[in-house]
Amino acid sequence: MALFEQPGGAPPPALAARAPHLLGHYTTPLSAVPSYEQLPGAGQNGFVGGGNGVPIPGASTSAAGQGHDRPYRFSFYSNALSATIHARSLSELPAEGQTFEDMFLGRPGSSHSTGTTPTANLTSRGASQSPENCTWWLDVLSPTDEEMKLLSKVFNIHPLTTEDIQMEETREKIELFRNYYLVCFRGFDQDPYSPTHLEPLNMYIIVFREGILSFHFRPTPHPQNVRRRIKQLKDYISVTSDWISYALIDDITDAFGPLIQGIEYEVDSIDELVLILKEAEQSDMLRRIGTCRKKVMGLLRLMGNKADVVKGLAKRCNENWRVAPTSDIGLYLSDIQDHLITMTQNLNHYEKILSRSHSNYLAQISIEMTDANNQINDVLSKLTALGTVLIPMNLVTGLWGMNVHVPGQNASGFAWFGSIIGALAAFALIAGYSTYKLMVRR
Structure with missing residues (x-):
């Protein structure tokens, strides 16, 4: 199935006027799209x-x-279609008897079939709709090198853009080219059961006046969310390529909201509990603080350059730029910029609170260790005082424990024994009282 194939090699006037970047300077039929x-x-x-x-x-x-x-790696939306087309390869996108030119321009084709093909049927509105009112969107998951070469040739995409997509350029940016502009916007893997959860996920959006190409290398719900939003608002808005680009950026931005809200609850909980938990309940507090700070720093890294990209895109919303978004889209982009700035400020505030909570936790641990050391010192002081009393007594009694003559050993009765015991007891009382007074005075 040839992509935009033309009998005789000459492009039709409707296609040349509608999508000149699709034809470029090619005057020969393009080869079949490989599956x-x-x-x-x-x-x-x-x-x-x-x-x-x-x-x-x-x-x-x-x-x-x-x-x-x-899996279905290609999704094609057009406001001339009743449903989105999902396909495993480029060659499966058009309906039976329909060319790619008909599909992109919203025409049903010469022998449109309603059989068991994986494509959606075109509406009667698409058959009579003028090409100027047809906006298309092709979303591609994990494009191969061959597919990127083919799409770059057909849509006249600059080699720098193709290289950025193939190399999975991570820097967020906005670039204007002769017939389109490129938006590189970074989200994250939202699947909580995926091993790559919360890891960066790049979305590359190539916006033409009549359509949009989007590329990503891992499954993401953003394209589906935008198509659902279009279905809900199509009666109230004009679905243009600029609006689809804005909707993708807005959906990626909104995905950060629940995460930041959860971080706010966790930060408030940590800030309240860090100073009131008992020693036995603080075993996992350091882990909670470390995990939350890691999540905050990861989101700050993802949010770092987004506001500047959206601001740069909003500045280019001028009718004097042929490929830049129109001025109406600039209002939506300014709203996204405000959200991004607010979320970044909130994350910075949460990081400061976590830093303070971390310091308070370490201070609490230090205070508890100081109290424990004081208790140990107090016990040792009491043992020292007891030793001060007992050692002299041991010296006196030990002196007479040797093979020497003991005074009163030949006397009858317990007079001598009682006198010695009384003298030792009196010495113990006087020495203990003196030691206590000395310790209290200190």
């Missing part, structure tokens, strides 16, 4: 270049080779 099974060197095991080649994302490894277990 996974048609990629050069693709084997039955889903690898390019045989069994030792590079694996194709989502390729089937079943012996049947049908590929029905592969």
Whole structure:
């Protein structure tokens, strides 16, 4: 199935006027769009270049080779369609008997079929709709090098843009080119059961006047959320490529809201409990503080450059720029910028609170250790005082414990024994009282 193939090689006037960047300077029919099974060197095991080649994302490894277990990697939306088209490869996007030109321009094609194809049926409104009122959106998950080369050739995408997408450029930015502008905006993996949860996820948005291309390399709910939003608001808004771009940026920004709200609750809980918990209940407080600070720093890293990107995009909302967003979109972008600035300020505030709570926790631990040391010192002082009393007595009694003559040993009765015991007791009382007074005076 040829992409925008034209009999005789000459582009039709409607397509040339509607989507000149799709045709560019090409006057010959484009080659067939390859599916996974048609990629050069693709084997039955889903690898390019045989069994030792590079694996194709989502390729089937079943012996049947049908590929029905592969995920849908391409999603095509158009306001001339009654539903979104989902496909596993580019060649599966058009309906039977429909060309890519018909699909992008909202035409049903010469022999439109309503069979069991994976594509959605075109509405009668799409058949009579003028190309100027048709806005399309092609979302691509994990594009291969062959697919990027083909899309770059067809849509006349600059090699720098293609390189950024293929290399998964992580820096968020806005770039204006001759026939489109590129927005690189970074979200995060929202699947809590995924091993890459909360890791950065780049969204690359190429916005033309008549449509939009979006690329990402991991599944994300943002495209589906935007399509649902379009379905709810299509009777009240004009769905343009600039609006779809804004909606994607807005949905990525809104995804940070629940996380920041959860961090706020956790920070408030830590701040209240850090100084009132008993010693036995503080065992996991340091872990809670460390985990929360790690999450805050990760979100700050994700939020770092977003406000500047949206601000730069809003500044370019001028009718004098041919490919920049229109001025109406600038109002929406300014609202996103306010949200981003507010969330960044909140995260910075939470980081300060956590830093203070961390210091308070360490101070609390230090106070408890000081109290424990004071108790130990007090016990040792009492033992020292007791030793001060007993050692002289041991010296006196030990002197007479040797083989020497003891006064009164030949006397009858217990007079001598009672006198010695009384003298030792009196010495113990006087020495203990003197030691107590000395310790109290200190």
